[in-house]
Each structure stands twice: as C-alpha cells, then as structure tokens.
Amino acid sequence: MWRTELNTLLAAIRQTEAWQQAFTTDEQHRSAWSQKPWNYQARLNNAPELLRNLEAAFQLHHAVKLFFWHHFDAMGFVPQSWHNVLAELVKEGWVVVVSSSGLAANAEEALLRCGCLISYRQNLGLCLGAYRDFCCLLDGQRHLRDRIQTLVLCNDSTLPLGGTKPFCLQTETIHQELKSSEAKLMGLTDSVQTRAYHLQSYFLALNSALLSDSLWTDFWESLDPRGHKDDLIQRGEVGLSQWLLHHNFAVEAIYSLAAILLKSAxxxxxxxQLDLRQxxxxxxxxxxxxxxxNAGCPVIKKQLLLEPPDFLSQTIPMAEVSAYLTAADETLMQDLEHLLQSRFLRP
Incomplete structure (x- = not known):
C-alpha cells in the first residue's frame, strides 16, 4: 500500500513546474559538462562496461592487437561490407571496438554476436574526437594500454573492397611492420594539402612504443574536440602528423602521394584533366x-561514391567502380542503397 502511495506522490512531484525546471537545468548542466574538452569520461556513455569488456578480452591474448572503428550514421546503419571485415578481424585475433553515438538494434546485435565491443559516445568532434577520448581512456588504464602491441584507429568514411581479405591482410601486414622498438605511426594515404604533410586519419596505426610515449598522450589531451569539421581536421588530422614530425617520430603512408605520382601510369x-599542377x-x-x-588500396571513400566533389571532371565514380569489384563485393550494392537513404535523410 505504501509503495503505491509513494509512487503516486513521486508521479505528482514530477508533474510540477519546479521538478521540470530542475530536470531541464540538470540536463543542461550535464550537456555543458560533457562539452568540456578534457572531460572524455562524460562523453563516453558506457566507459565502465567498456573497460570491463576490454579487460576480459585482453585476458585472451598475450599481445593485444586492438582495432578501434568509429561509426556514425543518421539511421544507425552499419554497412554489411564493414560488418564482415570487423567480424573477420575478430576471428584473426584482433580485439575490435566499435565506437558510435547510435546503432540500429539489428546492427548492435550483429556486432555483439560476432565478438565486437561497443563504445557508446556522444557525437562531439567527429572521428578525431572519438580517437581522442578513447586514447585518453586507455592512458588512464595503463595496465591495459601497456598490453597493446598495435592500435589501429579507423573510421567509417570508407568502404572496404574485395570482401574481407584485402583489408584484413593489409591490416595484419601493417601490424607486422610495426613490431619495432621505434615509435611509429602508419597510415594508408598521406597528403600535403594546406602545405602541411600529414597521414589521412581514416586509417592510422601505431605501435606500443608510440602509444606509451608521453608525447602521444600530450597531443590528444591538448586537442579540443569542439569546432567545425575543417578546423578539427587542421588541428587533429594535420596537427597529429606535424606534432610527431616536429618531435622526430617516424610516420609512413603505405600508398604515399609520392609513390602514386611516380608509379601510376x-x-x-x-x-x-583536373588542371592540377601542385x-x-x-x-x-x-x-x-x-x-x-590499382596499387592495391583496400578501401574507397564513401564521399567519392555518394557525394563526389564538383571539381571531378569524370563521370560519377559510382558508375565506374564496377570495374574494380569482384564476387566478394556482393553486399556493396545493398550497402550503397542504404547509405544513400541515410546520407540524404532530411532532418
């Protein structure tokens, strides 16, 4: 009886203007608190659970290969081509963490079934903000961080081609190349746009020597995840490579700009055709x-297929990419159909 009366009283209190004002103020406070650049724990919605899951997963491996994949989609859709790659990485001994601010229920269930761990995070700072907060989380758990042999930071701005094998083989090859006492950061591609050399951040891989170096942590702790996309790219993507180069760390691109310009026929x-001279x-x-x-890069940019830049003089790349597809890409058409829906979803 008393529980019924108590519940009735609580329900009545929640209907009062004072309660509504207090609730709104608390929500605003929480939101403002999570916007603080240093406050990564407020942006990671399930950090304690994630750390427990990482602890359990690390126990199964002597030397940990950790693959962090950041995802955003307006409808919570995860491309099947990416799901297949992530599942295969788990089979090949990688600990896979999927970072997202929202997953469709079927996508979440499928990722959990194949052994992925999920990090739920407020959508602040794009992939660079997610990289930042995850690296800060690891640095705060050094008993976990120090067991990582290779860390890959990857995002969903690309689609893997050729099924699971090319991407997984490329990732494993990079892992083997990073087995060195020399601190090193590797990427798939690089750029000198804005007159600053940098590895492009859709795929970055580093070894334990760099991960444990205080300068790696210093960079991420100093990165403010707030700001517009172009500003974040300058401070985060470009800034990371420039920071490492200025401190004499090795950086390397697998499919470097120089190699593409020199070797491609x-x-x-x-x-x-594009009238590019520099x-x-x-x-x-x-x-x-x-x-x-043609050089073997295992991914293609989603932007190129879905919203190709106006400066491209050739026909729509989606109409040309079929020449590079194999039977292993059977899910790609469905992925692109779903991505067109979510990318062009009106608010």
Missing part, C-alpha cells in the same frame, strides 16, 4: 582513386 592524365592540390583518395585501387 594513368594518374598523370587524370590530374591533367602536390598540395591533390587528395589522392578523391582525385587519384583509380590509381589507389
């Missing part, structure tokens, strides 16, 4: 995508 004609004008993932795929 077709890139010269493509750049001539390396700083070139983003290879958008302007030299054919050359990248």
């Amino acid at each position: 077709t890139v010269g004609q493509a750049l001539k 390396p700083e004008q070139i983003n290879t993932t958008l302007m030299c995508w054919n050359a990248l795929l």
Whole structure:
C-alpha cells in the first residue's frame, strides 16, 4: 500500500513546474559538462562496461592487437561490407571496438554476436574526437594500454573492397611492420594539402612504443574536440602528423602521394584533366582513386561514391567502380542503397 502511495506522490512531484525546471537545468548542466574538452569520461556513455569488456578480452591474448572503428550514421546503419571485415578481424585475433553515438538494434546485435565491443559516445568532434577520448581512456588504464602491441584507429568514411581479405591482410601486414622498438605511426594515404604533410586519419596505426610515449598522450589531451569539421581536421588530422614530425617520430603512408605520382601510369592524365599542377592540390583518395585501387588500396571513400566533389571532371565514380569489384563485393550494392537513404535523410 505504501509503495503505491509513494509512487503516486513521486508521479505528482514530477508533474510540477519546479521538478521540470530542475530536470531541464540538470540536463543542461550535464550537456555543458560533457562539452568540456578534457572531460572524455562524460562523453563516453558506457566507459565502465567498456573497460570491463576490454579487460576480459585482453585476458585472451598475450599481445593485444586492438582495432578501434568509429561509426556514425543518421539511421544507425552499419554497412554489411564493414560488418564482415570487423567480424573477420575478430576471428584473426584482433580485439575490435566499435565506437558510435547510435546503432540500429539489428546492427548492435550483429556486432555483439560476432565478438565486437561497443563504445557508446556522444557525437562531439567527429572521428578525431572519438580517437581522442578513447586514447585518453586507455592512458588512464595503463595496465591495459601497456598490453597493446598495435592500435589501429579507423573510421567509417570508407568502404572496404574485395570482401574481407584485402583489408584484413593489409591490416595484419601493417601490424607486422610495426613490431619495432621505434615509435611509429602508419597510415594508408598521406597528403600535403594546406602545405602541411600529414597521414589521412581514416586509417592510422601505431605501435606500443608510440602509444606509451608521453608525447602521444600530450597531443590528444591538448586537442579540443569542439569546432567545425575543417578546423578539427587542421588541428587533429594535420596537427597529429606535424606534432610527431616536429618531435622526430617516424610516420609512413603505405600508398604515399609520392609513390602514386611516380608509379601510376594513368594518374598523370587524370590530374591533367583536373588542371592540377601542385602536390598540395591533390587528395589522392578523391582525385587519384583509380590509381589507389590499382596499387592495391583496400578501401574507397564513401564521399567519392555518394557525394563526389564538383571539381571531378569524370563521370560519377559510382558508375565506374564496377570495374574494380569482384564476387566478394556482393553486399556493396545493398550497402550503397542504404547509405544513400541515410546520407540524404532530411532532418
């Protein structure tokens, strides 16, 4: 009886204006608190659970290979091509963490079934904000951080081609190349746009020597995850490579701008059509995508397929990419159909 009366009283209190004002003020306070650049724990919605899951997963591996994949989609959709790659990485001994501010129920269930861990996070700072907060979380748990041999920071701005094998093989090859006492950061592609050399942040891999170096932590702790996309890219993507170069750390791109320009037989004609005359004008993932795929790069930019830049003189790349597809890409068409729906979803 008393419980019924108590519940009735609580329900009545929640209907009062004072309660509504207090609730709104608390929500505003929580939101403002999570916007503080240093307050990564307020942005990670399930940090305690994630740490417990990491602890359990690390116990199964002597030397941990950790793959962090950041995702955002307006409808919570995870491309099947990416799901297949993440599941295969788990089978190959990687601990896979999926970071997202919102997953569709079926996508979440499928990721959990295949062994992925999920980090729920407020959507602040794009992928660079997610990288920052995850690296800060690891630095606060050094008994976990120090067991990581290779850390890959990756996002969903690309789609893997050729099924699971090319991407997983590339990732494993990079893992083997990073087994060194020399601190090192590797990426798939690089750029000198804005006259500043940098690895492009859709795929970054580092070894334990860099992960445990205080300068790595210093960079991420100093990065403010607030701001517009272009500003974040300058401070985060470009800033990271410049920070490491200024401190004499090694950085390397697998499909470097120099190699594409020197070795590709077709890139010269493509750049001539675009009237590009300086390396700083070139983003290879958008302007030299054919050359990248011919060189063996296992991913293609979603932007190129869904919203190709106006400066491209060739036909819509989605209409040309079929020449690079194999039977292993059978899920790609469905992925693109779903992505067109979510990317062009009106608010």
